[in-house]
């Protein structure tokens with residue numbers, strides 16, 4: 001029988017059952033097991049782990065745990081993500097393109113609103129989500145821990161909140177997105193980049209007040225949805241202000 005001690009740091013504790021939070025846990029197991037397997041058997045998907053330290057040495061997920069090991073598991077953050085390769089020197093190494101699990105439609109619309117490429121369908125099967133994540137180097141966003149624990153998933157994030165606005169804040173914080181927004185450039189319905197369009201060519205599609213008060217329009221070349229800086233835009237601007245304020249409070 002092997003016995004080791006493991007501590008989860010900071011926000012990773014929220015993913016543990018209450019009785020196991022904020023303390024050193026003693027684990028015992030038969031046979032040699034990788035640190036990745038042990039971490040995940042305690043309910044923490046590998047995508048949530050940024051740094052592993054065993055007996056004061058940095059290790060990777062393949063490390064086989066020895067009896068007597070003292071293990072520290074740090075959460076993944078932009079400045080602490082040595083394991084996935086998603087960040088280098090605090091900067092993302094890939095474009096922040098996402099794929100979202102079913103039931104995250106509102107979050108997908110918010111991400112698109114901020115200009116981020118967010119693939120979403122409400123009928124993706126788990127296998128499809130995993131495949132697209134791998135094939136297209138997208139970051140998988142889900143509330144399903146088992147899905148994130150799949151071996152093939154390299155980039156992902158476990159959504160904590162149930163509230164879409166808080167979910168956006170989580171994503172912005174986790175992937176340091178505040179400086180990368182290009183609001184109003186992507187179709188909320190189908191994720192396609194928008195194109196400017198002359199008002200005259202779409203006059204027949206506009207309500208009288210829209211026709212009167214707005215001059216600049218964009219269209220989605222895929223679904224033909226027309227956008228202008230109306231109430232949607234004001235809502236988005238308020239959300240941007242709140243997000244930036246929240247980021248500052250985090251010290252990011």
Ligand SMILES: [Zn+2]
Pocket residue numbers: 187188189190191192220221222223224225
């Ligand atoms: Zn569209």
